[in-house]
Amino acid sequence: MTYHQPVPLLWWTRRRSYVVFVLRELSSVAVAWFVVHFLLLVTAVHRGPGAYQEFLDWSARPLILVVNLVALAFVVLHAVTWFNLAPKALVVRVQGQQVPPRMIAAGHFGAWFVVSAIVAWVLVVML
Amino acid sequence: MAGARKPAEPAGRVSTAKPSRVEAAAWLMFSAGGMVTALLVPVLMLLFGVLFPLGVLTPPDHAGFAALLSHQLVRILLLGLCVLALLHWAHRFRYTLFDGLQLDRTRTAINVLCYAAVLAGSVWAAVVLFA
Amino acid sequence: MPDTITLQVARYRPESESAPTLQEYEVPLREEWAVLDGLNYVKDHLDGTLSFRWSCRMGICGSCGMTVNGDPALTCGTFLTDYAPGPVRVEPLANFPVIRDLVVEIDDFLHKLPEVKPWLVRDDDGGVDDVEFLQTPEQLDAYKQYSMCINCMLCYSACPVYGIEPDFLGPAAIALAQRYNLAPATSAHQRLDVLATDAGVWACTYVGECTRACPKGVDPAGAIQRYKLTAAARTLLPWGKR
Ligand code: SF4
Ligand code: FES
Numbered sequence: 034m035t036y037h038q039p040v041p042l043l044w045w046t047r048r049r050s051y052v053v054f055v056l057r058e059l060s061s062v063a064v065a066w067f068v069v070h071f072l073l074l075v076t077a078v079h080r081g082p083g084a085y086q087e088f089l090d091w092s093a094r095p096l097i098l099v100v101n102l103v104a105l106a107f108v109v110l111h112a113v114t115w116f117n118l119a120p121k122a123l124v125v126r127v128q129g130q131q132v133p134p135r136m137i138a139a140g141h142f143g144a145w146f147v148v149s150a151i152v153a154w155v156l157v158v159m160l
Numbered sequence: 161m162a163g164a165r166k167p168a169e170p171a172g173r174v175s176t177a178k179p180s181r182v183e184a185a186a187w188l189m190f191s192a193g194g195m196v197t198a199l200l201v202p203v204l205m206l207l208f209g210v211l212f213p214l215g216v217l218t219p220p221d222h223a224g225f226a227a228l229l230s231h232q233l234v235r236i237l238l239l240g241l242c243v244l245a246l247l248h249w250a251h252r253f254r255y256t257l258f259d260g261l262q263l264d265r266t267r268t269a270i271n272v273l274c275y276a277a278v279l280a281g282s283v284w285a286a287v288v289l290f291a
Numbered sequence: 292m293p294d295t296i297t298l299q300v301a302r303y304r305p306e307s308e309s310a311p312t313l314q315e316y317e318v319p320l321r322e323e324w325a326v327l328d329g330l331n332y333v334k335d336h337l338d339g340t341l342s343f344r345w346s347c348r349m350g351i352c353g354s355c356g357m358t359v360n361g362d363p364a365l366t367c368g369t370f371l372t373d374y375a376p377g378p379v380r381v382e383p384l385a386n387f388p389v390i391r392d393l394v395v396e397i398d399d400f401l402h403k404l405p406e407v408k409p410w411l412v413r414d415d416d417g418g419v420d421d422v423e424f425l426q427t428p429e430q431l432d433a434y435k436q437y438s439m440c441i442n443c444m445l446c447y448s449a450c451p452v453y454g455i456e457p458d459f460l461g462p463a464a465i466a467l468a469q470r471y472n473l474a475p476a477t478s479a480h481q482r483l484d485v486l487a488t489d490a491g492v493w494a495c496t497y498v499g500e501c502t503r504a505c506p507k508g509v510d511p512a513g514a515i516q517r518y519k520l521t522a523a524a525r526t527l528l529p530w531g532k533r
Contacts, residue, residue, distance in 0.1 A: 034305045035388035035396050040454040042262060048361075051451065054498045055260055061252035064197050067205055068242050068249075068281060072288045074208055075238075078229055079291050082222040092213035101209030108205050112198040118497065121516040122191075129429055149203035156207055160220030160228065179487035184526040187493060187519055255496045259455055 056107075057114050063107035070101070116141035186251050193248025196241055235289045242285035243278075250274040296320040296371055297378035298329050300341065303389050311389065314338075315378070320371055326381060327355050327366040330393075343393035350506060353443030357393050358382040363445040363504045384448040400444055403460055407468035412481040424476035437470035437514055439507040446501035446511050458490040462501035462511030465492060469514040472521075480525060487522035495519075 045051035070092075077088035091097060119141045120134035212219040220228075228234055254274045257263045263270060295317050303311040316337050318329040327345055334341050343366075345355040350368045357366050360380050371379065387395035411424075446462035453459045468482050486492055495515045502512040 034309075035390050036303050036305070036309075036311060037388050038383070038385055040262070040386075040451070044451055044454070045260060050500060050503065051498070054496075054500075055256065058252050058256040058260070058496065061249040061256070063205075064193075064201060064245050065249040065253075065281075067197075067201050067209075068245050068285070070209060071204065072242065072285055075229060075288050076291075078222065078226050079288070085222050085225070089213050089219055092209065093215075098210070098213065101205065101213075105202065105205045105209060108197070108201045111194070112202050115194050115198040118516070121497075121513045122520050124517060131429075131432070145199055145202075148199045152200065152203045153207065155228075156220050157217050160224040179483055179522070179526045180489050180493060181526045183489060183493035184487065184523045188523045188527065259452055259496060262455055264456060 057110060060107040060111035060114075063104040064111065066100070066104050067108065070104075112145060116145060186247075189244065189247040190251035193244035193246075193251075197245045197248055200241060201245065229289075239282075239285055239289050242289075243282045246278040246281045246285075250278045292320065292372070293376055294320055296329070296375060298326075298333065299378050299380045300330070300333070300393070301380075301382040301389075302341070302392050303383075304340075305391060311382075313380070318371075320375060320377075322372060324371050325367050326357075326359055326364075326369045326371060326374075326379060329371055329379070330366065330381065341393075342391045351441060353441035356384050356443045356445050356448065358385055358448065363448040365443060365445070365506050368506060384444060386448050386450070386454040387444070397444065399457065400442070400447060400461070400463075403464045404442070404467065406460065406485050407464050407471075407482055408485075409467045409471055411471060411474060411477045413476065414478045426475045430475045434470045434473035437466045437473070437509055440466060440470075440509050441507055443506065445504045445506060446509075449500040449504035451498055451500070452494055452496060456490070456494055459494040460485070460488075460491050462505075462515065463509070465495075465518060466509050466511040466514040469518055472518070483522065483525055486518055487526050492519050492522055 120137035
């Protein structure tokens with residue numbers, strides 16, 4: 034009789050890298066929460082200036098603020114891990130030479146910075 | 161889980177499987193969603209979730225913001241962001257349940273629930289954005 | 292440096308016990324001794340009933356993989372001094388059924404390897420004998436890393452998905468498939484039916500642990516991730532078909 038080694042139910046608590054993996058996967062919940070929060074914001078804007086201000090006040094309440102801070106941490110984790118993994122799936126060749134994985138990751142981080150700057154500029158400076 | 165493990169099957173089993181177009185599509189949407197959310201969500205979450213509510217930065221004034229949100233192109237782009245973000249969530253979350261909690265046996269139910277949530281969320285997003 | 296170190300070795304004797312137990316042995320701690328040397332000392336001097344696999348003692352046959360202090364490792368390339376003052380826990384590779392002591396059953400892996408057709412597959416039936424397949428150094432570089440695999444199965448042992456879903460084709464088999472997919476003389480779509488399936492690349496959630504465990508720098512996780520893009524394009528795009 035061979036012995037089948039059991040996999041503990043919470044196997045991912047056994048190893049640091051597994052914990053990081055599960056946290057990375059759970060960042061998707063923060064992404065979903067972002068959609069909910071954002072759609073509530075848009076709803077409030079459509080209702081008028083009063084509702085918009087009310088929504089901002091609601092978001093400033095400690096509980097919501099903590100949720101949003103945690104969500105922010107998770108979406109940053111998502112972005113960083115995502116861009117670091119990008120060169121794994123994407124192998125780019127320029128004139129027969131493979132572009133080094135570091136360059137591809139750097140390109141993604143650069144794009145992240147540019148996109149964030151544009152969004153922030155539109156929302157903070159233009160409006 | 162020890163006894164539940166299947167013994168090794170004889171050679172030839174895997175080759176009878178079919179390429180899964182559904183999983184391919186789910187992964188592609190997950191990836192597209194992962195890319196747009198990684199680029200856009202952190203800054204939006206930082207601004208609307210933290211800095212604007214706290215008053216660290218002045219939130220956009222209502223008139224200008226409402227005008228921006230009524231722009232057709234902006235609406236389409238935001239709908240795309242919301243739908244892709246939800247598709248990204250659904251794929252990752254269901255696999256977290258399958259593997260992280262070993263809910264392999266309830267695969268079909270979890271799949272249905274996750275993608276039903278995506279559908280509901282997408283309809284909500286369309287209604288809200290195009291109101 | 293103390294001159295001995297304790298090995299805590301997993302013992303499993305199916306004829307007399309239903310689950311493994313740990314047994315302690317005191318072995319000499321020498322600068323140049325790998326964990327495998329410690330096990331061989333036990334076998335030769337302390338307890339001849341201990342069973343384990345090994346052959347080359349130079350990290351090339353891939354048969355001495357075990358779990359050392361919780362990590363999958365080649366015991367011939369893992370040194371006792373790195374674990375001093377000990378103890379060192381030596382267990383069989385995780386995720387595989389144990390036959391006896393440190394010996395695991397590898398049939399599942401051996402059945403999966405040929406599934407991916409690890410040889411050159413061509414669309415035209417041109418005989419291999421009368422053509423030369425030339426390749427440039429760049430073309431070789433594209434897959435060379437995947438050809439370094441020694442079938443040690445450390446990656447399977449490190450992969451939680453394989454532990455939970457034993458049907459998963461697994462890291463080394465998919466990396467091996469990519470080794471032939473990326474070779475210039477072969478046609479990649481031949482392996483689509485095996486790779487682009489629920490038990491193929493789509494089961495992988497990129498834990499990345501296989502790549503960390505691999506003693507040969509194969510990067511199976513990268514191979515799988517890269518094939519996902521190929522698989523999606525070939526199964527979904529009308530012109531990606533063949
Ligand atoms: S890919 Fe690496 S870890 Fe996996 S079997 Fe091959 S050499 Fe061993
Ligand atoms: S004995 Fe051959 S790889 Fe260790």
